[in-house]
Amino acid sequence: xxxxxxxxxxxxxxxxxxxxxxxxxxxxxxxxxxxxxxxxxxxxxxxxxxxxxxxxxxxxxxx
Amino acid sequence: xxxxxxxxxxxxxxxxxxxxxxxxxxxxxxxxxxxxxxxxxxxxxxxxxxxxxxxxxxxxxxxxxxxxxxxxxxxxxxxxxxxxxxxxxxxxxxxxxxxxxxxxxxxxxxxxxxxxxxxxxxxxxxxxxxxxxxxxxxxxxxxxxxxxxxxxxxxxxxxxxxxxxxxxxxxxxxxxxxxxxxxxxxxxxxxxxxxxxxxxxxxxxxxxxxxxxxxxxxxxxxxxxxxxxxxxxxxxxxxxxxxxxxxxxxxxxxxxxxxxxxxxxxxxxxxxxxxxxxxxxxxxxxxxxxxxxxxxxxxxxxxxxxxxxxxxxxxxxxxxxxxxxxxxxxxxxxxxxxxxxxxxxxxxxxxxxxxxxxxxxxxxxxxxxxxxxxxxxxxxxxxxxxxxxxxxxxxxxxxxxxxxxxxxxxxxxxxx
Numbered sequence: 001x002x003x004x005x006x007x008x009x010x011x012x013x014x015x016x017x018x019x020x021x022x023x024x025x026x027x028x029x030x031x032x033x034x035x036x037x038x039x040x041x042x043x044x045x046x047x048x049x050x051x052x053x054x055x056x057x058x059x060x061x062x063x
Numbered sequence: 064x065x066x067x068x069x070x071x072x073x074x075x076x077x078x079x080x081x082x083x084x085x086x087x088x089x090x091x092x093x094x095x096x097x098x099x100x101x102x103x104x105x106x107x108x109x110x111x112x113x114x115x116x117x118x119x120x121x122x123x124x125x126x127x128x129x130x131x132x133x134x135x136x137x138x139x140x141x142x143x144x145x146x147x148x149x150x151x152x153x154x155x156x157x158x159x160x161x162x163x164x165x166x167x168x169x170x171x172x173x174x175x176x177x178x179x180x181x182x183x184x185x186x187x188x189x190x191x192x193x194x195x196x197x198x199x200x201x202x203x204x205x206x207x208x209x210x211x212x213x214x215x216x217x218x219x220x221x222x223x224x225x226x227x228x229x230x231x232x233x234x235x236x237x238x239x240x241x242x243x244x245x246x247x248x249x250x251x252x253x254x255x256x257x258x259x260x261x262x263x264x265x266x267x268x269x270x271x272x273x274x275x276x277x278x279x280x281x282x283x284x285x286x287x288x289x290x291x292x293x294x295x296x297x298x299x300x301x302x303x304x305x306x307x308x309x310x311x312x313x314x315x316x317x318x319x320x321x322x323x324x325x326x327x328x329x330x331x332x333x334x335x336x337x338x339x340x341x342x343x344x345x346x347x348x349x350x351x352x353x354x355x356x357x358x359x360x361x362x363x364x365x366x367x368x369x370x371x372x373x374x375x376x377x378x379x380x381x382x383x384x385x386x387x388x389x390x391x392x393x394x395x396x397x398x399x400x401x402x403x404x405x406x407x408x409x410x411x412x413x414x415x416x417x418x419x420x421x422x423x424x425x426x427x428x429x430x431x432x433x434x435x436x437x438x439x440x441x442x443x444x445x446x447x448x449x450x451x452x453x454x455x456x457x458x459x460x461x462x463x464x465x466x467x468x469x470x471x472x473x474x475x476x477x478x479x
Contacts, residue, residue, distance in 0.1 A: 013358075015358055015385070055108065055387075
């Protein structure tokens, strides 16, 4: 599974970091950063929450 | 055994997330999504912001694209309202006469804008809840040079900001003394008042209006202090009420929302509620609450969907409520469950940089935060609330996060 982050959509709400802190962070400009682009099974449930809870619909989980 | 059926009532954000939660938890029965509005579910936050300002159109608002309808294998019934729930025989009645049996049901009918009857039919007087409201308002604003906002909550302030961005004269009227007071608390709301004034909004706060006349080409308001405001149109943004009228007679507890336990269950077997319409017991804060914000609706919808599917991993729904509002490129954020009698610790308040951050604590633990342009630090605050961090540790963590930001001095003030 691969995470695709659309930075043009990202508004920096931080819901992804809140849902999956091991996988996402915000940079100093307030945009999301993917820490683990190829998440393990341990992370998948949290990443699904991050995808669903993104108000900007900037994250996709594909593959 | 015949296939199970889940009904999700309300084609809202919470409704859509309930459908996702059901499937995520392995529900393999039939799912029917029922929506009273005549179109597919759409995202509401942009309606008072980017959509009004014209930078976002209807296609950008879709919450459940056709591809997802197929992938989730959900039957959609849009444009037909639910009119009743019978939890004994387990059916939901629809306005077109259909009566649908269910095994599980998630109630996510959201809110209805509060609009006093005496103003509802006045020409030039608008409210904003639905996509149709927003389209009518956008067109009206496009023809106007001035607008009066009745209500200084998030919605009123967002519409004010959108209208200023297109050059309109904007007046905001409310009985409260500062904008977004209920959400932000008095310290941050007073700070926010300064920002709105800087952006050229005329704030008429601390006294309500006694009269509102429409008709012709303008509206005219008489204020309680004797002043008057004339504008091309008025928008009423004085809050909303849970859409529970259709549940009258169902036996559910409906005082300010559908009452639920800590697992989003509404009482009768198989019935759950989620989103703005649901009032549930949040064990993290030890109180029943109803939250009218995007993130809670999203999280709660998925939680309720999973719970309805029998997911044993979903025991209690105990979020740290989070809300944001974007105005003039300024981000307002709140988290947790601050109360007026909590202690308020001001982390920073800089009108020059338009930055503000304050933490609320109760018995030494952080229970809430309010931020203006606090960016990444606000995320730290959400985490600190989630962890029930001691206020001293929390202030230290905020300072670390703030390194590079000048003027950081923590001072304790009583939030009154």
